[in-house]
Amino acid sequence: MAIVSIAELKSRLAPGQCLLGLDLGSKTIGIAVADPAGIIASPLETIRRGKFRDDAKALKGLIEDRQAGGLVLGLPVSMDGTEGPRCQSTRQFADNLLAEMDIPIAFWDERLSTSAVEKFLINEADMTRKRRGKVIDKMAAAYILQGALDSAG
Numbered sequence: 833m834a835i836v837s838i839a840e841l842k843s844r845l846a847p848g849q850c851l852l853g854l855d856l857g858s859k860t861i862g863i864a865v866a867d868p869a870g871i872i873a874s875p876l877e878t879i880r881r882g883k884f885r886d887d888a889k890a891l892k893g894l895i896e897d898r899q900a901g902g903l904v905l906g907l908p909v910s911m912d913g914t915e916g917p918r919c920q921s922t923r924q925f926a927d928n929l930l931a932e933m934d935i936p937i938a939f940w941d942e943r944l945s946t947s948a949v950e951k952f953l954i955n956e957a958d959m960t961r962k963r964r965g966k967v968i969d970k971m972a973a974a975y976i977l978q979g980a981l982d983s984a985g
Contacts, residue, residue, distance in 0.1 A: 834930070834936060834937075835926060835936075835937050835939070836902075836937070836938050836982075837937070837938060838904065838938045838940065838980045838984045840936070841902040841904070841936050841982075841984075842870055842902075842984045843935075844901060844902060844936055845870070845901040845902065849868065849870075849902075850865055850867065850870070850898055850899065850901065850906070851866040851870065851892050851899065851902050851903070851904055851977065851980075851981070852864065852865055852876070852891075852898065852902075852977075853864075853866070853873060853903075853904045853905075853973045853974065853976050853980065854891075854903060854904070854906065855972040855973040855976055856905065856921075856922055856958055857965055857969060858881070859881055860878050860879065860880055860881055860969045861878065861879050861887065861891075861969070862875070862969030862970040862971070862972050862973035863876045863877050863878065863879065863891075863894060864876055864970060864974035864976070864977045866977055867958075871981065872904045872978070872981075873953050873973075873974045873977035873978040873981055874948065875970035875971045875973065876973070877894075878970045879891075884925075888932045888933070889930070891903075892932070892933055895933070895935060900935070901935070901936070902935060902936045902937065903929070903935060903936075903937045904937075904938050904940050904976060904980045905922055905925070905926055905938070905939050905940070906922070906939075906941075906942030906972070906976040907922055907923075907939040907940060907942060914971055916979070922939070923939075939982040940976050940977075940979055940983075943973075
């Protein structure tokens with residue numbers, strides 16, 4: 833497919849399809865899922881990164897299992913709005929995925945998503961550092977996906 837806007841991504845969904853949100857880290861990929869109505873994002877799981885082929889295989893399985901019709905990738909834009917090496921890496925990941933599978937992908941500015949989630953987990957959920965480490969990536973993916981869903985109305 834192609835890289836599209838969030839609104840176009842939502843409009844391309846067939847009945848019953850959902851969106852998956854991805855928070856790409858250097859060691860893990862946090863994954864979230866939206867309900868079929870595209871209103872609420874929920875943390876799903878975190879996969880440990882390996883070779884790209886293994887990552888793509890794991891994502892393809894999730895896409896099939898969840899009947900996902902599109903992906904929202906968090907784009908780690910710098911605080912000044914510029915795109916650095918991490919953005920280039922995310923865009924390359926998307927290009928590589930598109931070479932492996934036919935699914936539309938949209939990017940969402942993920943500035944401060946992990947820190948916002950971490951602050952919530954510390955202040956509101958009173959989680960230990962060890963427990964936060966197990967959930968932060970998938971919760972950051974849900975934060976990213978929820979922002980994208982909210983923006984598209």
